[in-house]
Amino acid sequence: MSANGDTPLLEVEHVKQYFPVKSGVLIDRTVANVHAVDDVTFSLREGETLGLVGESGCGKTTLSRTVLRLLDPTAGRIRFRGADITRAGRRAMRPYRREMQMVFQDPFASLNPRKRVAQILGAPLRQRGVRGADVDREARDLLDRVGLMREHINRYPHEFSGGQRQRIGIARALAMSPKLVVLDEPVSALDVSIQAQIINLLEELQDGLGLTYLFVAHDLSVVRHVSDRIAVMYLGRIMELSPAGELYDKPIHPYTQALLSAIPIPDPRENRARRRIVVAGEPPNPIQPPPGCVFHTRCPRATEVCRTVVPPLTEYAGGHLAACHHPLNVTREEIAAATISDASPETAGQVKPDFVPAGEGGDERAPGSGGAAAVEA
Amino acid sequence: MASTDSAATDFSDDLPAELAAEERRAPAGTGPWRIALRRLRRNKVALAFGVLFLALVAVSLAAPIWAEEVAHTTPYQNRIADTITIDGEERNIVEFDGVPIGPTWHGEYFLGADRNGRDVMVRLLYGGRNSLLIGIGASIITMVLATLLGLLSGYFGGWLDWVISRCFDVMWAFPVILLGVALGVSLNISGITIGPLELESGSLWIPTVIIGIAYVVYLARPIRGQVLALREKEFVEAARAQGMGPWRIMLTELLPNLASTLLVFFPLIVANAILLEAALSFLGAGVQPPEPSWGLMISEGIEFLTSAPHLTIAPGIMLVLTVLALNIFGEGVRDALDPRAKIRLEH
Numbered sequence: 001m002s003a004n005g006d007t008p009l010l011e012v013e014h015v016k017q018y019f020p021v022k023s024g025v026l027i028d029r030t031v032a033n034v035h036a037v038d039d040v041t042f043s044l045r046e047g048e049t050l051g052l053v054g055e056s057g058c059g060k061t062t063l064s065r066t067v068l069r070l071l072d073p074t075a076g077r078i079r080f081r082g083a084d085i086t087r088a089g090r091r092a093m094r095p096y097r098r099e100m101q102m103v104f105q106d107p108f109a110s111l112n113p114r115k116r117v118a119q120i121l122g123a124p125l126r127q128r129g130v131r132g133a134d135v136d137r138e139a140r141d142l143l144d145r146v147g148l149m150r151e152h153i154n155r156y157p158h159e160f161s162g163g164q165r166q167r168i169g170i171a172r173a174l175a176m177s178p179k180l181v182v183l184d185e186p187v188s189a190l191d192v193s194i195q196a197q198i199i200n201l202l203e204e205l206q207d208g209l210g211l212t213y214l215f216v217a218h219d220l221s222v223v224r225h226v227s228d229r230i231a232v233m234y235l236g237r238i239m240e241l242s243p244a245g246e247l248y249d250k251p252i253h254p255y256t257q258a259l260l261s262a263i264p265i266p267d268p269r270e271n272r273a274r275r276r277i278v279v280a281g282e283p284p285n286p287i288q289p290p291p292g293c294v295f296h297t298r299c300p301r302a303t304e305v306c307r308t309v310v311p312p313l314t315e316y317a318g319g320h321l322a323a324c325h326h327p328l329n330v331t332r333e334e335i336a337a338a339t340i341s342d343a344s345p346e347t348a349g350q351v352k353p354d355f356v357p358a359g360e361g362g363d364e365r366a367p368g369s370g371g372a373a374a375v376e377a
Numbered sequence: 378m379a380s381t382d383s384a385a386t387d388f389s390d391d392l393p394a395e396l397a398a399e400e401r402r403a404p405a406g407t408g409p410w411r412i413a414l415r416r417l418r419r420n421k422v423a424l425a426f427g428v429l430f431l432a433l434v435a436v437s438l439a440a441p442i443w444a445e446e447v448a449h450t451t452p453y454q455n456r457i458a459d460t461i462t463i464d465g466e467e468r469n470i471v472e473f474d475g476v477p478i479g480p481t482w483h484g485e486y487f488l489g490a491d492r493n494g495r496d497v498m499v500r501l502l503y504g505g506r507n508s509l510l511i512g513i514g515a516s517i518i519t520m521v522l523a524t525l526l527g528l529l530s531g532y533f534g535g536w537l538d539w540v541i542s543r544c545f546d547v548m549w550a551f552p553v554i555l556l557g558v559a560l561g562v563s564l565n566i567s568g569i570t571i572g573p574l575e576l577e578s579g580s581l582w583i584p585t586v587i588i589g590i591a592y593v594v595y596l597a598r599p600i601r602g603q604v605l606a607l608r609e610k611e612f613v614e615a616a617r618a619q620g621m622g623p624w625r626i627m628l629t630e631l632l633p634n635l636a637s638t639l640l641v642f643f644p645l646i647v648a649n650a651i652l653l654e655a656a657l658s659f660l661g662a663g664v665q666p667p668e669p670s671w672g673l674m675i676s677e678g679i680e681f682l683t684s685a686p687h688l689t690i691a692p693g694i695m696l697v698l699t700v701l702a703l704n705i706f707g708e709g710v711r712d713a714l715d716p717r718a719k720i721r722l723e724h
Contacts, residue, residue, distance in 0.1 A: 065614070070618060097619060097620035098620075102614070102615065105611070109610045109612065110610075110612050112612040112634070114634055114636070115633070123621070123629070127620060169615075172615060176619060
């Protein structure tokens, strides 16, 4: 919890980010919209790490850009420390820019190849108001902090490895001394051995500087170790949002279950023994998301209601939210105790999920799903 | 046009093995520019032609010295009815049938005379000054305008991009020569006044500006393409996340990445501009007589092609040497700066 009472550091309310699809001769007309982020609500408390997981193209990267106001949201509200920054202009954003920074996915594209490290780190330091000889000193301190050598200050990005470049990217974000750092798949472009080093570095920095992370990743295994809570996104919507441990022990949404069963287990015997839910096919086109639950085209449990009614985000005990009409791993009593969350999409229905006993629904092939999904024993 | 894959800004990826090795040998902190310079220094052919171009520039700059000290004349002095004495033999500078004297290989009329009895060598050197001045001046105009328009159009997009791109389409629709001739003829008759800028008819600035503008499209398009690719790069997003404004991003993040393209294009554009100047002058729409220029000299000499071929051969050789030197040097610069690029200037 933050020091100043209950106000979360970041609040995202019903944010939508649509990208127009244009076509036409000479004059472009908007013919459709890509629903990259479609009515997403979540909040971040100071000092916590929220993992944001989903397949490629589910809108998680877009959402991370929107949160930082690198994109202008189509609808919704973004608050930072309670202040509405949804429509703040560049000048009005300036004080907030210092507090929210980003670490990018591609360490080869995120550093300007024509600038020395000193210039790459100097720009944000000057933006923050550091002057004169302090710029050089602080830049060297930052390099030290992220595990590089102080002498590297005069080198160019092409002289570093991917992991080292990512450290420079982290140092650049820290140069603004931010509170919130959005990590956009910070390790997915790196070798596995380097991934662990970078994740450890990020955790050390969080402990040392009291940072709040929004950690975007495309697989659950990476975020598992770092996140306090995890949000699972699919086709622009949040499917499930829960404390990290619970998500792994007791996934409620079939999509989460499918993602979890996609994590490879190193032991082949164990790997073969487990029951895997394999989601076949591709995510639907985000220009025309399916009606009802966006996952129904691939969901093994989908029924008629999933095709027509948008499932509300239902809050189960322990702050575990899931948007599914036919939840897994919950009892009749738990459903009865659950409430429909304010974070639900505005178009969602108000009906609570029904109870599907274990063993049923999960195994049967969903009527009308056309074999889009299959369950392997 | 320039392939947009040259927009890749990473410097040391997928290089040929020997170049990559060269880069690894570079001491720590060696920047992209210094590495490019090392590569250029190893390219002896390109360097030789670079030196040749510098020699041509130096010779042209020395024109007044030759005119005063050796030829004792000016590029404008007519001696149509005079005679000169060569090896004790007195000869007409221009014969009665109008054919001028050929090369004497002496100080005066070293390369012969033209039909007005003017010294071809002196006019060749002064013409070189004009041709190079126009070529380089026009290229600078092209670079500045193309960079500005390419940056604005590519970075801001939207209606600004639409307007600029449609203007380019219109200019693109005209062949460069046609555009140049049309503008050249009309402007040379009346001169132009744009605000405080006044260009008299016959001024050297007129062909310079015309050629400068005619080539803007050919450079602005690849630059726009490169800006489109660059602005999606994460380092631009990082700059925006730091609160940098669009102008600062263009200046400090994008421009340094465009510099290598500009540097590669510059010699090639100069070569093309010199050729266009020659073509326009040949057609009467460029440099106006009595100012000398290589194109104009070829044009004036064309009727004596058989009787006095030195009138066309001398400026022709200068033109070929200059353009060849610039093109080969330019290719060397390209190989040094961006070995993967396939930049060509097409029209």
